[in-house]
Every structure is written in C-alpha cells, then in structure tokens.
Amino acid sequence: AQSVAQPEDQVNVAEGNPLTVKCTYSVSGNPYLFWYVQYPNRGLQFLLKYITGDNLVKGSYGFEAEFNKSQTSFHLKKPSALVSDSALYFCAVWNQGGKLIFGQGTELSVKP
C-alpha cells in the first residue's frame, strides 16, 4: 500500500536560513508525490508535485522539492526561509486507487 512518512513533527529555522522538510514514501510502481501547505484556519494549498521528468521540482512561493528514487524521498526545500513560511506542511502520495494519502504533517516555525 502507498504511504508517506514525515519523520519530523516540527522544524525550527531562523529567517534567511535554508529549510528542509523531510518526506519519505513507499509505493508500488511510479510515485506521484505532492506537497501542500496549511495555514491556520485555512484549507490546504498546493505547493508542487512530482509526476515524471526532472527530479528537482519547483513550486509556489520559492519552494522546491527533490525526488530521490534510491532513497525514496521527496524533501521540500527553500533556500532562504521567511517568517511567513511558518505553517503546517503535508507530503502526499497518489495511490493506485485514485486517492491522495497524506503524511501526518510537519509544523515549520521560522523565527526572525
């Protein structure tokens, strides 16, 4: 069965520093991977996806993610964090039944 794991409940970063939010996946077949962000009292917002092609995927708000097949990872990255990036981040995988399977989420806190 397809699944994703986000090993860190929380990530703390200083403003201006690079950030990484980790995600590993388990799928049979080709993985379709996603990152969403959730701000308080708001719905999930799509950041980026990997379907096929380049392993480095660029998305919204300066975020990018690197698909690594050998490590079964899809870590979210940003070169320079902003305080406004503080939110809850979800990694997700599309399963063969046509559903998005979400990780438990990682809370990102960016301090000035």
Next chain:
Amino acid sequence: GAGVSQSPRYKVAKRGQDVALRCDPISGHVSLFWYQQALGQGPEFLTYFQNEAQLDKSGLPSDRFFAERPEGSVSTLKIQRTQQEDSAVYLCASSSKPRVPSHEQFFGPGTRLTVL
C-alpha cells in the same frame, strides 16, 4: 470568489444529533473529494464524486456518514447520530478533471465539527 467554499465554518453538535456540511466547489469542476482531518493528523480520504456520481466511498468510516452531489456541483456531507470521535475538520476539494494525479485538488477552508 473563485475558490472552494464550505459552510458552516464551525459546527458544534450534541452527541446523537445529525449534521449537514456543505461544499461549493469551483464552478465547472468535475471532481469533488471529501476528507476528514483529525487534530494533529493529515487529511484522510472519505469519498469521491465525478459530477453527480459517487464513484468511491471507501473512506467513509461508518454508515452514519452519507454524501451527495445531486446536480454535480454543490455537495453535502451528512453525519447521522454524531459521536465524539466524529470531531474533526472536514475538508472538501475539487479538481477540473476526473480523478488523475496530474490535476491538482483545490481545497476549501474546512468545517470544524465539535461533538460534545
């Protein structure tokens, strides 16, 4: 607005009451999904509609949960005889195409249901 809207945003119900949660998807979107997000967890799939057809209800946790989309636009998620374990945020999402990974899902703000 052009986004997905949900109402009410907050609902408090006494255990045993029935509730109805509404989702207005983006106009013209074919696909509509419902998710349940418990506190501190990621969203979990409940059900999927393609137009008015409910093609997948495998995630509905019990027969107390019922969803409909009679005209292929607005959808209602109904929970009968609510229990405390039903307390969660219920998210609705829509997509412009039938269920394929290449087309992103647009999420509404959710309805936070609290069952006392």
